[in-house]
Amino acid sequence: MAQSDSIRWDERYREAQYDHPLPPRRLLVENASLLPKGGRALDIAAGTGRNACFLAQRGFQVIGVDVSWQAIHRAARFSPAAHWVLADLEHFSVPECAFDVILNFYYLQRNLWPVFCRALRPGGLLFLETLTQDMRLHRPDLQDCNLLAAGELANAFQQMETLYHFEGWVESDHGKQKAVASLIARQPT
Numbered sequence: 001m002a003q004s005d006s007i008r009w010d011e012r013y014r015e016a017q018y019d020h021p022l023p024p025r026r027l028l029v030e031n032a033s034l035l036p037k038g039g040r041a042l043d044i045a046a047g048t049g050r051n052a053c054f055l056a057q058r059g060f061q062v063i064g065v066d067v068s069w070q071a072i073h074r075a076a077r078f079s080p081a082a083h084w085v086l087a088d089l090e091h092f093s094v095p096e097c098a099f100d101v102i103l104n105f106y107y108l109q110r111n112l113w114p115v116f117c118r119a120l121r122p123g124g125l126l127f128l129e130t131l132t133q134d135m136r137l138h139r140p141d142l143q144d145c146n147l148l149a150a151g152e153l154a155n156a157f158q159q160m161e162t163l164y165h166f167e168g169w170v171e172s173d174h175g176k177q178k179a180v181a182s183l184i185a186r187q188p189t
């Protein structure tokens with residue numbers, strides 16, 4: 001990720017709307033019953049920590065990673081119990097067999113997918129949700145390389161047990177429709 005991305009995200013997170021914690025993502029909340037009773041969790045592109053905070057409140061030892069200093073600064077205020085790492089995910093090392101839960105919401109870096117599989121402990125859960133190419137119906141400016149193709153997410157994690165998979169339109173946090181692919185998968189034991 002270029003330094004310009006870090007600057008762009010810092011500018012976005014400087015906005016006043018991020019002065020209070022945002023609610024965790026719906027996919028995580030609605031499927032919280034699948035979560036183990038604690039353990040280690042990794043939140044990729046954590047932003048201001050909305051999902052990491054949710055897990056930390058449930059007793060997880062959470063590592064939240066983001067490229068934006070502004071986001072990490074706010075996340076640390078909202079959830080001081082979590083460990084916050086300022087890092088470019090294109091140059092970030094994830095240890096093998098270290099996590100019980102990995103979260104990846106609205107950040108697409110396909111070369112991390114095999115890393116997630118190696119980083120999950122047996123029985124560990126992956127929550128992944130991001131935009132699909134159908135978003136170009138409303139946002140033709142979006143590049144296909146930043147959007148999932150139909151069936152891509154489910155096909156990428158066939159070696160794991162799929163607990164939940166969805167592709168389609170949902171309401172966004174802003175009340176608009178967005179095209180997403182969502183997956184919850186379990187690492188084989």
